Amino acid sequence: MLRLLLEQNPDSAQAHVLFGEALDGLGRTPEAITEFEAAAKISPSEPNVHFGLGYLRWKSQQYDEARQEFHRELALDPNHAQALAYLGDVEWKNNHPDAALPLLERAMKAKNDLRIGHGGLFAAPAITGRARLGAGGARPDVKAARGIDIGD
Secondary structure, eight states, X not given: OHHHHHHHOTTOHHHHHHHHHHHHHTTOHHHHHHHHHHHHHHOTTSTTHHHHHHHHHHHTTOHHHHXXXXXXXXXXXXXXXXXXXXXXXHHXXXXXXXXXXXXXXXXXXXXXXXXXXXXXXXXXXXXXXXXXXXXXXXXXXXOOOTTOOOOO
């Protein structure tokens, strides 16, 4: 069904995003990255496209590429809480706590109820003696699309 939507709308960034989300939900992250790349190429200023691509690259441990995408999202929306938080995590993973902490603090200010289910985002403030980020398991905007017919 989603593949048909994409075939009928090959120039639709949203169709590529939906297909990418479905692929990621099925554990097909490399294919999801390809779809998000297509969406970003079609509509580079589409909200959340760069965050979604950055998240998928982060999830695939492609931290340099993730960093670039989070910066692109932040150029469009400087207060995108999740892009700030994941960019902070990338900086933390690259052993740059001085860069990570301000990003994490900005993320918390941008969205007081930010809950990111990743240990690195909780550990940074705790290790430095600053207040902890909230615990929780919420996923970012990249939705789990399990069980959706993608037309394979």
